[in-house]
Amino acid sequence: MRTIRIGTxxxxxxxxxxxxxxxxxxxxxxxxxIVKIDSIGDKVLDKPLYELGITGVFTKNLDIALLNEKIDISVNSFKDVPTKLPEGIVQAAVLKRGDFNDVLILKEDENFFTKKSAIIATGSLRRKAQWLYRYPNHTITGLRGNVNTRLQKLEDNNWDGAIFAMAGLKRLKLLPSNEKHIKLDWMIPAPAQGAVMISTLAKDEELLEICSELNDEKTAICVKIERKFLEVLEGGCTAPIGALAMIWDDVIKFKGVLFSPDGKNKIEFYKEVEVDNATDLGEYAANYILERGGKKLMRKIIVIDKDINVYSTKNLSLNQQKSLSPKIGVSMSDFIVTRSNRLKSVIVKKTIENVIITSQNAVDALLDSFIPTELNFKNIYCVGKRTKRLIERKIGKVTHVENSAEKLANYLVKNVEEKEITYFCGNKRRTELPTILSGSNITLHEIECYQTQLTPRKVEDKYDGILFYSPTGIESYLKKNTSNKSVAFCIGDTTASYAKKHFEKVVVAKIPSVESLLKSVNEYFQ
Structure with a gap:
């Protein structure tokens, strides 16, 4: 029987x-x-590198040793393997996936989250972009070396925390106590993170048969989707890309995300499909993101101005962009972003009789801190039909819905017997609801579960119209721009009232929706 040489x-x-x-x-x-290989050069090869199909930045010592038949199989962290293997080398097996999450290792404790600024260490562009998207006031510092070296650097430097792959720390038994780490389950991992891949020569049928017994089919299916997503998006560019596929009851749940390197913008994809219908899911997701502006996030492109140009203070989907007249050019960027606050478990330890949720951001923020089964809400009152649909899909039945915070407050005053209500809100919540309720002797517990933060940027003077979706968006815009002579197109009356303080010409959408706002732009410039 042959001895199988494992290269590592x-x-x-x-x-x-x-x-x-x-x-x-x-x-x-x-x-x-076990064959340890850390350095190998042309002198040990029977053929030149180019004849072995190994070129450029993807040259790997283990691949060279494998092609030169110095080893029989190589073993790698799958997330570190290029999406295209050298000619002659194939994937032989994928082990059952370990923990795919990222984790924040704390220098002291998590109290730094209450401060305005912090220093977080990571050498990953993906982790950096996702962290800055959530915590834009924090500073990211570089971190290199093996796991032990990086842990020591955290101890030696004045940082608040450092981000690691959970799987690596668990495998080496280096994960600190619960008080010293936070699982970042909101962060989308690198494609194939937590998985181990075995490769061998395509011609070695015996080894392919042997290794197939180690293959975990579910893991192989999931990482194949994630890596195809990565392959299509990369296009030779390095970009902050996250992807995660999971199988539940023969259904694949896939989320893919692309960030701008500075963490200011992201484009996300999510879909659930049956396993049998998921063969092209990774490619479909990548093309979806590219069509929604992914190319702009990864590299600069030439923008052709039209006779009429408008600027949207919120990123628009491809279909929304297409709804604009062909003669109208549109540029866009998010001028405000929302960040979920980290909520303590004691908040939902017991059943809450009456709960108010006035935005989809609050729903997302709650689900960032808790799983649905932890949210024991007896009566849920909300604002907006879209928020109602989201709540009922992810949390539970809505008791009553109104189309404004003021109307909801008046309803509660008349219909709620229990004079104590919990309000999950943001840092820039409307004042009508708490004012009306407190004036009627109703005790309101306000829990700030997310923050709306301004992300202003300078906009050229060439735009004929600026599209606004909230008073906060206008506030952010005016941080670095003047009202000039552009028309302010506003999604609703509240936004328009604020805009009229700064813009000479204000146009309001007939219905408070993005689609109606874009229709008003077309009608104005027809």
């Missing part, structure tokens, strides 16, 4: 992976030899 780097984590594979193969009755 000599780092602690790489050796854990190699030894895990070795144990599984030995359990099947095979003889194993």
């Amino acid at each position: 780097r000599s780092s602690q984590l790489a050796l854990w992976q190699a030894n895990t594979v070795a144990k599984q193969l030995e359990h099947l009755g095979h003889t194993i030899e």
Whole structure:
């Protein structure tokens, strides 16, 4: 019987992976030899690199050793493997996936979240972009080296925390106590994070058959989708890309996301499909993101101005952009972003009799801190039909809905017997609701579950119209711009009232929706 030579780097984590594979193969009755490979050059090869199909930045020492038949199989963290393998090398198996989450290791404790600024360490562009999207006032500092080296750097520097892959820390038994780490389950992991891949030569049918016994089918399906998503999006560019596919009851739930490197913008995709219909899900998701402005996030493109140009203070979908007249050019960016606050579990430890939710942002923020089964709300009152649909899809039945906070407050005054209500709101919540309720001797517990933050940027003077979706969006716009002579197109009356203080010409959408706002732009410039 042949001895199977497993090629691996000599780092602690790489050796854990190699030894895990070795144990599984030995359990099947095979003889194993671990071969450490950290440096290999042209002099040990029988053929030049280009003849072996290894070129450019993707040159890997293990690939070279494999093609030169110095080893029989190589073992790698799958997230570190290029989406295109060198010619002659194939994926032989994927082990059952470990923990795919990222984790924040704390220097002291999590009290720094209450402060305006903090310093977080990571060497990952993906982690940096996602962290800055959520915490734009924080500073990101670079972090390199193996796991032990990075943990030591955290100890030696004046940082508040550092981000790691949960799987690596668990595998090396280096994960600190619960008080010293926070699982970042809101952060979308790198494609194939937590998975280990075995590769071998395409011509070695015997090894392919042997390794197939180690393959975890569900993991293989999921990481294939994630890596296809990465492959289509990359296009030779390095970009902050996250992807996660999971299988639940023969249904694949996939989320893919692309961020701008500075963390100011993101484009997200989510879809649930049956496993049998998911063969092109990764490619479909990547093209969806590219069509919604993904190319602009990854690289500069030439923008052709038209006779009429407008600027949207919120990113529009591809279909929304297409609804504008062909003679109107549109540029866009998010001038406000929402960040979920970290809520303590004691908030939902017991059943809450009456709850108010006035925005979809509050729903998302609650679900960032808790799973639906933890939210024991007896009566839920909300504002807006879209918010109602989101609540009933993700949390539970809505007792009553109104189309404005003022109307909801008046309804509650007349119809709620229990004079104590919990209001999950943002930092820029409307004052009508708490004013009316407090004036009627109703005790209102306000829990700030998210923050609306301004992300202003300078806009050129060439635009004939500026599209606004909230008073806060106007506030953000005016931080770096003047009202000049542009027309302010506003989604509703409240936004328009604020705009009239600063703009000479204000146009209000007939219905408070993005589609109606865009229709008003077309009608104005027809």
